Amino acid sequence: MQITLKFYLIELSKYLIAFTMLLYTGLALICNFSKDKKAVSICCSLQSGVLLVLMFLCFLDLTFVSGKEEYLYLFAFITLFLFFMITIVTIIYDNVDRVLLNNMCLLSGLGLCIVSRLSFAKSFRQYIITLVSFAICLAIPFIIDRFRFFRKLLWVYAGVGIVALLLVLVNSAKVHGAHITYSIKGFTFQPSEIVKILFLFFIAALLYKYNDFKWIIVSAILSGCFVIILVLSRDLGSALIFFVAYFMILVMSTHNYWYLLTGLVGGALASIVAYNLFDHVKVRVVAFLDPWTYIDDQAYQITQSLFAISSGGWFGRGLMQGRPWDIPYVDQDLIIAAICEEFGLIFAICVLIICLCCFYRMMMISSRCSDKFYQIVVYGIGVMYIFQVFLTVGGGIKFIPLTGVTLPFLSYGGSSVLSTYIMFFIVQGIYIKSLKYEKLLDEKNKKPDTKVY
Amino acid sequence: MFLINITLVIFCVLFLCMFLYLGIFVSTSTVELFDNNYNNRQELQESNVLRGTIYASGGEVLAESRIDENGVERRYYPYGTAFAHIVGYSVNGRMGIEDYANYYLMHSGATLSERVENDLENVKDPGYNVMSTLDATLQQVADESLGMYNGAVIVTEAKTGRVLAMVSHPNFNPGSIKEDWEAITSDPNGSQLLNRATQGLYPPGSTFKIITALEYYRENPTDWDEYEYTCNGSITHDDYRISCIYGTVHYDLDLESSFARSCNSSFVNIGLSLDLDKWSDTMDSLYFNRRLPTNLLANYGRAYVGPQSTDYDIMQTSIGQGKTTITPLHLNMITQAIANGGEMLRPYVIDRIVDENGKVILAYTPQSAGMVMSHNESVFLTDLMTAVCEYGTARVLLNDNYTVAGKTGTAEFANDINESHAWFTCFAPVDDPEICVTVIIEKAGTGVEYAVPLAKRILDVYFDV
Secondary structure: OHHHHHHHHHHHHHHHHHHHHHHHHHHHHHHHHOOOHHHHHHHHHHHHHHHHHHHHHHHHHHHHHHOOOHHHHHHHHHHHHHHHHHHHHHHHOOOOOHHHHHHHHHHHHHHHHHHHHHOHHHHHHHHHHHHHHHHHHOOHHHHHHHOOHHHHOHHHHHHHHHHHHHHHHHOOEEEOOEEEEEEEOOEEEOHHHHHHHHHHHHHHHHHOOOOOHHHHHHHHHHHHHHHHHHHHOOOHHHHHHHHHHHHHHHHHHHOOHHHHHHHHHHHHHHHHHHHHHOHHHHHHHHHHHOOOOOOOOOOHHHHHHHHHHHHHOOOOOOOOOOOHHHOOOOOOOOHHHHHHHHHOHHHHHHHHHHHHHHHHHHHHHHHHOOOHHHHHHHHHHHHHHHHHHHHHHHHHOOOOOOOOOOOOOOOOOHHHHHHHHHHHHHHHHHHHHHHHHHHHHHHHHOOOOOOOO | OHHHHHHHHHHHHHHHHHHHHHHHHHHHHHHHHHOOOOOOHHHHHHHHEEOOOEEOOOOOEEEEEEEOOOOOEEEEOOOOOOOHHHHOOOOOOOOHHHHHOHHHHOOEOOOHHHHHHHHHOOOOEEEOEEEEOOOHHHHHHHHHHHOOOOEEEEEEEOOOOEEEEEEEEOOOOHHHHHHHHHHHHHOOOOOOOOOHHHHOOEOOHHHHHHHHHHHHHHHOOOOHHHOOEEEOOEEEEOOEEEEOHHHOOOEEEOHHHHHHOOOHHHHHHHHHHOOHHHHHHHHHHOOOOOOOOOOOOOOOOOOOOOOOOOHHHHHHHHOOOOOOOEOHHHHHHHHHHHHOOOEEEOOEOEEEEEOOOOOEEEEOOOOEEEEOOOHHHHHHHHHHHHHHHHOOOOHHHOOOOOOOEEEEEEEOOOOOHHHOEEEEEEEEOOOOOOEEEEEEEOOOOOHHHHHHHHHHHHHHHHOOO
């Protein structure tokens, strides 16, 4: 009897999970594009409900298939965590962007769920890190609201960022061929994740104030330092993210399209030089162009990823029914392949649409910022976030060469979770602040029609 | 903010492209990637699915998985070695239909409730079954007739491209391939695993005169029947001498009798008169020097004439010697195209995939590989090949029950004529062709003596004589 039930559950939950995810994505799209304030508010509440149902389905499935009751505890934890995250944040900050908050909860919850599925033992750490990150980030909007000194620390950002990256390069543990982590007493950090934020603040602090050519050259040289250190550390993905973010911010803040052209030409030249100079770049390109020839060597990771994706099909094999561990470093670099295999393509595309929704939201927040410093910061966070998603997903599906960066919120890895949380809460803080500023303006001008997103 | 909107659009477009790519990838690559040896997901399927059965077109079981008395799952091949290469094996790698249909054999069409039932009874879900195009009787006759000789036999349907029989010797026993693996792979002369029918490259010998004759017809469409030649047993050109087989003198010949009697001297004479560029085009159009249009694992033949060819090369190529090579399957496809009015069909061995209730999951239909010659050209070649079987080298085939059009060949690769490979390729009946038979027997001597009688046995069985 029990076996029968299990069979139906596995099969049914597969479709139910995909359907629930579709429902959530639909609601997310309505929230993003509807102008009706009331509808958005209703959709947001519905979303929170759907989100919990989705978590319930995933963990129920996991518990039944694995027979491990421990998954139920994890489910209880996640439910409580997400519930608190939504309520506490909305209580403390009543102007918080609910849509972005919901999407963040979904991605974070899903990330915990997938990491739990991949490795029960490893997931414990991920839960702790997520909790700690959330606790830290809860203060961020408050700090942004109270203090204005962030924009003055230009040289601190640049100095600390570059030194941190240099320290890693010189004094680092080599993790699959790349010098990207730094270990102290059993804790492993990946500084480039945190330095991303420092870098953004540095660029914003410089560009909001100075617009002349001399200072742009200075910014270019310093950004170049970041990128070159990252390339030398073999952290190609992060180097690319920094590079792209820098040029997009530059164009956005100066309105000078020539920089875009410079960026494209410079990027192309740099790629050619890097390809000829560094073997690890060459390997990635070779594995991308002709994976089937180098299947047992350079292209092993990408081909295993493709096997996983193709075996999943549209609805996936169902949780615990695939072989994600055939893919090397699946929990960090290629989590998208694990999602495709067990949850299916429809689900995976929904996840990516949610990522795009977050990005859309950030761009909207950036465009209504009246403070240029904050505008640049939010824009930079959005670009970095979505470009990182593009790099890791595109790499995992052989759309572009594989670079090995994490999928924010979903991949295993403490630094990644922490930095993504910080980035999202910075955006929230800036959103809250700009709403407050608008209200003040409105009261001054006695204009009753407050626009609310 | 115009620039922010641009940024939005750029990333949305990038992601849309990615979604499209993913969708296409997932809907097109599943079968192909499943079969990759590096994909360990096959083990997942093996633990849930009992490999499906392969049937002959008459319903005979060619390969099936059963649980033996010790509870061990084994693959059984009721016909032993007879279907060795074409049905193939599925342990220590894969070959033949076991390979081509691997994805379906390893996937089940069982409904959810059936799967629950199977799980309760502790049996695996049955995989899809394969209905092949193979004819068990013809295959056995071909296998027995080839006997102790090395070589290959292919029988296909003239108007569909369905493979009715495909034999390659030496062969192996697919049922005990795991146990025999060491012996087979360590044998220095062993090539049991090579499917000679599709992969064996042989000099085509006189069967290549089909192509030489076709090219002569193409260059002389109106006055080809005015061709005249007097054979005195050999031809000498630029100090090179090529003789007719056994030094036979054929005396006065026209094109048809040159072909029917397979006169080397006359065909060397024809070859030397041909336009090399056009001849080269004709070879290419018949799929020489490029991938054969089939899903079967096959090699392709090579044939070259051009600016680099010496006169001796051209003389050799005219009669299918020298560097010219062909696989039996390739020659069979050319024969099939002649029989089918010029249209070559892709040869295939899987007729349909069915689930355990017989419901068709996937049906294969005949597919064209293009008109490789015009209808007139096919009629011309049919006439020449009919002459071969009426008064030429294969006249033993003249009988009251069916008509045959064919071409014999003797592929010389050593000085001793008795060490030659014997070729014969034909189709029957001439007026309304049904089957094409291609035979090669290694080191047997001339095609006339060995290959023609073998083909006759197959034709006799097919036409119930």
